[in-house]
Amino acid sequence: MKLSELCEKLSLTVIAGDTDASFDGVYAGDLLSRAMSHVEAENLWITIMSNINVIAVASLTEAAAVLLAEDVELVPEALEAARTKDITVLSSPMTVYELCVKIGELSL
Amino acid sequence: MKAVSAENWGMLMSEPINFHFDVDGENFSSAGEASVVVKKKLRQLGFPPDVIRRVSIAMYEGEINMVIHANGGDADVTVDDDFITIVLKDTGPGIPDVSLAMQEGYSTARESIRALGFGAGMGLPNMKKYTDSMEIDTTVGVGTTITMKIALNS
Ligand SMILES: Nc1ncnc2c1ncn2[C@@H]1O[C@H](COP(=O)(O)OP(=O)(O)OP(=O)(O)O)[C@@H](O)[C@H]1O
């Protein structure tokens, strides 16, 4: 599914990057070394972590996008890194659980 | 023309490629930068995605460990015909019990570090899992050197 379509269906806010890419799987979790080994290329990564290390992991794993739950805000240096590394960051007021349920219902 | 390009290729492959990085121990903002650069270089060199992924995971975990547990260190990546070799050398506190540290979930990361998402105790297990060999040479009070190899053409 296209990120743009996901954004539209779940009313997500685009914090950084574009939504042209598609994603083909989802990982939800906040521990970086678990995310590092479980986020596959083209995955959507849902987390409440919002520091710069999230951007490094997203970049290394080639995640399609990071989706920040519960409206957590990227710290400024992370936002800057997302922009320079071309990482798409989305955000939603929903919890990780609510997002997973909603995305599950969309059936990729 | 053919002979020339074959010769060039031979020269390229017989000459190992080295990348060196000074990993800053204070700076969390640049943590992972060396791994990002290595990944980019490997991609330019045309390595397959699974090799790049394994190197990225192993290098990132090792780099972060030097930052959060050892106040920084040196990272060296060498590419030759047979292996990508990653050597991470620090002069940090050392690891008192390596087999304990290798256990999934074991972590001494302090609270402020855990708040950033580190401390799952999965870094060393990931490094072992995603490489073909890993050696830990560590002395308490002196430092730690970790050597990891990823085999090519296997
Ligand atoms: N370079 C190092 N110097 C000193 N101690 C280290 C070093 N690398 C790892 N350790 C020790 O080994 C433990 C386990 O490391 P590991 O990378 O598996 O987990 P972690 O870094 O605590 O958490 P995670 O990697 O999941 O974020 C660390 O908590 C630390 O005590």
Ligand SMILES: [Mg+2]
């Ligand atoms: Mg670690």
